[in-house]
Structures are given as structure tokens and as C-alpha cells.
Amino acid sequence: MTTSIQTRKGVSCQGLTKDYGRGDARVRALRGVDLDISPGELTLLVGPSGCGKTTLISILAGTLDPTDGDVSVLGVDIKSLSKHEKAACRAKNVGFVFQQFNLLPSLTAAENVSVPLVINGYSKTKAVAHAIEVLKSVGLSERIHSLPSQLSGGQQQRVAIARALVHQPRLLVADEPTSAIDARTGHAIMELIREVALQPDRVAVAVTHDSRVYGFADRIITLEDGRVAQEKHVKPEVTNGLFAPV
């Protein structure tokens, strides 16, 4: 790796724009986003449908190239990285939680969780042994050898969270992690993200539609029409696993 990750740095962007398509078909998804996200906080990205949340989080995670503007993730200017370097950077530093979980259906829970380690060059045995430890920490010690199809939505999302954390990434991104599961389970998932995922030097960003989970956030950034409309620090209202809606 030619890039060095700086522990204290979070994520910042200036004048970030993103256009999809060309000519008449051009869609301006981001129209100049300025943003600073610090480590050690859970930041929620909210806003109406189509306002650019997924686009923004994809750029931050390094899976999508911005059209213009500066993005620095963990001290690295991601625009300076080649496609291959970006993939290597994601493998090492980014944990993903997807709305549809995106588990590999023919791999067991433990094998699914081991994938990021395997991508980082671990042997299968070592990776799976480590994955089992992480699965225990998300409360799934009973379902280690289950296939995704044998798990409930909430359990699948727990596996996905374990997978996102197994390689100790510096950046955790989650796009609508609770919208494919029922509200109760959604709360449990958000709690898990707060408890397990949130580390002093980890940047955690979650996109959500679901105003009932706002209470888990340290910070809520509202996007509207491709711009940051509102940004506020909040005191998380979660204590001892109890959740109070805003």
C-alpha cells in the first residue's frame, strides 16, 4: 500500500459533486457536499428518497468515484488512488453493512464472516476461527454453521455486521441497515452497531430512512437535493439497551 492511514483522521469532503449519466440524461446526485465526520461517533445520514445518501456513502467507502470535489477518508485522498489501490484500501479499511445483507448464500455464517479476512490473505482455517469469535460477540454463537437461508433477517444482519467488523476496519458504512427487518430487530441491530462497532478510532456512518432509530446517533446529517441541509450533534438516547424514540 502506498497510502498510510492516520488514526486520528476521520472523513471530510469539500465541494463534492456527483453526476450520473451524460448529456440530457445527466442526473446531478450531489451538488457540493461539505462534510466532516470524526471517529468515535455514530453518524447517521438521513434525508428524503433520492437526495443522494447512497451516492455519498458509496463515495466515502471508495466504491464510487466523485465527479468533482475533494474527499479525504482516514487521511487518504481517495481521488489519488487507482482502481486497484482503492480495492486494496477497501479490503483493509472498510466494513460494509448492506440493506439486503448481501451474504453469500452457499457459505455458512462463519464462512461469510471470514470473507474479508480471506480477501486480506488469511488462510481459510485461520479466518474462520477468527470469524467464529466475532460471531459470538454479536450473539450468534449458536448459528455459526447455519446457511443464510436458515437465519432470520435480523440474524442475517448480525452476521453481516460481524463480517463488517471481522477485519477491524477503520471505516464502517451501513446503508439502511434496518430497513429490511422489523422495527424491534432494527433497534437491536442499531444497538449492536453502537456497542460493538463504535470504537474510539473508528468512523461509523449509517444511512437511514427510519426516524425511529435517530436516537442511536451522536450526529445526524440531513441531505436534501444533493446538499447538506442540516447537521446536528445529538446526545444518544440509548442507555442499557433501552431505546427511546425521538
Place this chain on the structure above:
Amino acid sequence: MTWIALKMLMGDKSKYFAIVFGVSFACFLIAEQSAIFCGVMLRTTSQIRDTHGGDIWVMNSDVRYVDDLKPISDDDLYRVRSVPGVAWAVNLYRGQGQAQLANGTYQGLILMGLDDASLTGAPTHMLVGKIGDLQIPDAILVDEAGFYQMWPGESLRTGKVIEMNQRRAVVVGVYRASQTFMTMPIIYTRFSQATLFVPPTPTGRLMPFVLAKVQPGMDSSDVAERIHDRTGLKALTNEGFMQLTMTYYLQHTGIPLNFGTTVVLAFLVGSAIAGQTFYLFTVENLKQFGTLNAMGMSDRRIVSMILIQGFVVGGIGYGVGVGLATLYGIFSQSAMPLLAFFLPWQVLAVTAVAMIFIVMMASLLSIRRVLVLEPAVVFQGGA
């Protein structure tokens, strides 16, 4: 990485079975159709393969294939014998004759005349009687299929009589011939006898071939070339003559073309089935590959995963398909002796090459789909 590729491939048993089935079927189709084509082509040369003993066929320089009968002169036999490297040479008559059966009907046939002294080129697989009995006056051998053709319903036996060129001929033996293209009986007799069984030709020339044996340690094709140089006649090794005959049939008859069309169709259908199944499989896995890519798996590793999957499916499908084709060949040989089926290693190689090609094409197409997939798309969940 390999284990993930394999688990993705085999995780869904029914899907996996379907892919392997598709590819196996494609391989089977290609191998089986090619083998039938080879079998048909081989039949054009069965008369050459059935003639044992000689290394080189010497013939009129205008001959284009085995049934293109153009006589050479008796002197040519002596000229061939005098060529250095030739151990011995004998004449071999081959011509078309006509027989009148006891019931008065006529039957066209192929008449083979063997060197009187040595009977070189005689059939080897006798069912009734023995080759030596050809020395009896008016003796002939007839092939099994020809026997049943002339005397349907009768069991194979010696002593049957036919008339050729108003001469009596007595069956002293029945042999088994390789399947040929022709349906005519093939009658063997001595050379001197054969000249009596056909009406005299205007030129008086009768001998279409000289069969030559090369001296031990000599190379057949070298000697063949020397015979050609010294005599101006066409001289070909057994393989060379088969090649000439097959090439003639390929270029001048519609039979190989018709079979060739089925082979081409088998290739197309096989490729479509195998390629389509594998391509669809990868496309169904787009979301999984996209997820792996988002999680930082490099393009190179994704490509190698798809290739591993392709080669495993291709390999198993090839094994099963070619195995089935072989079984089919074994079965068909006993159940349907008339079916041409010949599975040389070349067919196996061609099938393997075709499979590699198909799998590579399907993989490349699907790899393209995977690589142009923006990893960002997997966030949307729809991919």
C-alpha cells in the same frame, strides 16, 4: 479464494446439477456427433483397412479414391518389384462384377482378386470355411452381409453357387468385413480366377493395384515415393491411401457434408447450451461478485474465481459427456451394428478444445458483466 468459488458453484445443488448437466450434454452431443462423422468417414476406407499384408498401394496415377478403378499394366508389377526397398509386390484386382443367382436375379458386387500364390490381402475374420480353399477352382469368399443379401433367411454355409460372366462360382467361405459405404457384396477370389469372372476389357488390362511390402527397416513413405519416381505410378502408404479416399469423399460427395452439418449443428447447440447455462449462472451471481468487489476483492481474483468455476464445470461436464459418448458408442456397436461410430483421440481433443473455448467465451462474457458492474450498485440491493 478457490474454496469460495467452489462453494458458490456447488452451494445450490439443483443449480449446480443443472449446469453440469447442460455442459455434459453439450460435450456428449459434440463428441457423439463427431464420432459418427468419423465413423462415416472411416467407412469410406474400410476396404483399404481390410486388406492386410502390404505396406504400399501402387495404382494408376489418376486414381482419386479406392473405388476409382483404373487398370495398370502387368509390366508395372515387375517394375515395382525392381524398386530398391521393395521386399515383394503382388497384384490385387478390384472391380465391379455382376452375379446371377440361382433364382435368376442379378446382383451387383465388388470382386477382389488376390495374388494366386500368396493370397495376400485376404480377409482375416473368417466365419465359415477357410481362406486356403480359395485355391479350389471357381472358389469364392463372400462377406457375411453380402451372403444374407443374396440368400436372405439362409444360415451361413459353404457350397452356395452363383454365376458370374457365365461362369460358376462356388462359395467356399464367409468372412466378416468392416462396414463399408457400399451395400454390394464383396467377393474374394484368386487373381487368375477374377479375370474370368468379368467380361474382357477393350485394353485387356485388368490389374488396378499392386500391393507392395517394404524391406524391414525401410520407411514406407520413402519407398512409396521412390516407387512413384521410378514408375510414374501413384504409390501410397495405407494411411496415405485412406487419406486420399477420405479427402475425395469429403470434397466430392454430399454424404460428409450432410454429416458435417449435423456436427456443426451439434457444436452450435452444444455451445449455446453450455455457454448459456454457465453465463446465466455467473449473471445470477453478479450481486455476490459485486459484494466481494465492494469488500475489496480485486478484479483479478474475481476473474480467477469465475475461471475456476468455468473450468470445474467444463472439466466435469467434459468427463461425463465424453464418458456418455463412449458408453453410447459401446452400446450402439452391439445394438445397432449399422451405426457408424468411431471415437478417436482426435475427437476427444476437439471436444476438449471446444469445451475450453465455450467456457472461456461464457466466462469472458460474464466477467465483462461483473467488471463493468459499479461496486456502488450493490448498495442499492437490486444488483
